[in-house]
Amino acid sequence: MLKHTAAAAAIVAFTLSPALVRLPAPDFRARPLFAQEAFAKDLGRNAKLADAASINEDLIDAALGGKADKVAEKVAAIRTALPMLRPLLDAPTFDALARELTTMEQAMAGKDLPAIALASVEAYRIIEGATDPAQRPAPIEVAMLDYSGFKLSILAARPTAEWVAIGATAKDSDSNWSALAKKSATPASAIWLQRSRTV
Numbered sequence: 001m002l003k004h005t006a007a008a009a010a011i012v013a014f015t016l017s018p019a020l021v022r023l024p025a026p027d028f029r030a031r032p033l034f035a036q037e038a039f040a041k042d043l044g045r046n047a048k049l050a051d052a053a054s055i056n057e058d059l060i061d062a063a064l065g066g067k068a069d070k071v072a073e074k075v076a077a078i079r080t081a082l083p084m085l086r087p088l089l090d091a092p093t094f095d096a097l098a099r100e101l102t103t104m105e106q107a108m109a110g111k112d113l114p115a116i117a118l119a120s121v122e123a124y125r126i127i128e129g130a131t132d133p134a135q136r137p138a139p140i141e142v143a144m145l146d147y148s149g150f151k152l153s154i155l156a157a158r159p160t161a162e163w164v165a166i167g168a169t170a171k172d173s174d175s176n177w178s179a180l181a182k183k184s185a186t187p188a189s190a191i192w193l194q195r196s197r198t199v
Contacts, residue, residue, distance in 0.1 A: 045088050046135045049127050052081050053143075056124040059104075060150050063117035064157055071116055075104050078123070089130055097126045117154045121147060139183055141176040148173035 059074035107115035
């Protein structure tokens with residue numbers, strides 16, 4: 001379910017426009033030296049954030065699979081990565097991420113995998129939201145659709161249905177679908193996107 005949701009979101013992103021599939025190579029020759037350095041720095045920042053987001057994806061997958069040892073390993077990996085993320089994030093964003101990690105660690109004491117997964121999916125959202133939109137290979141809405149898919153999977157796996165949270169998450173997902181449709185380059189891709197929502 002989790003991998004299917006993430007894969008579906010990625011397929012949507014790269015089907016929307018040929019421009020997303022054939023991104024032009026950076027033309028460093030056309031940039032002054034200081035601009036080259038800034039551009040490379042931005043790419044490096046996004047790559048580091050993407051790595052941190054990926055740890056959370058793996059954690060969520062492990063939590064949904066009931067793999068407590070793997071979850072503990074990923075929580076530890078996030079703790080290790082946190083100091084390296086500090087210079088990449090503004091203070092409020094870093095503090096929000098640190099709070100989610102603290103929640104994960106506290107939930108680890110009780111082996112509450114669903115609670116860990118919920119904190120992890122919020123950490124994923126925080127990290128993806130901090131990336132530079134101009135340097136992303138796909139629109140931010142794609143990551144937010146992944147976020148919604150992950151969160152719905154987690155909420156559905158809990159013993160008691162949390163309908164308010166499920167409804168709010170579904171509404172966010174719908175908003176991101178709509179925003180993504182507006183970014184589609186052609187009427188045909190917009191129609192395809194609309195049809196894919198019912199699959």
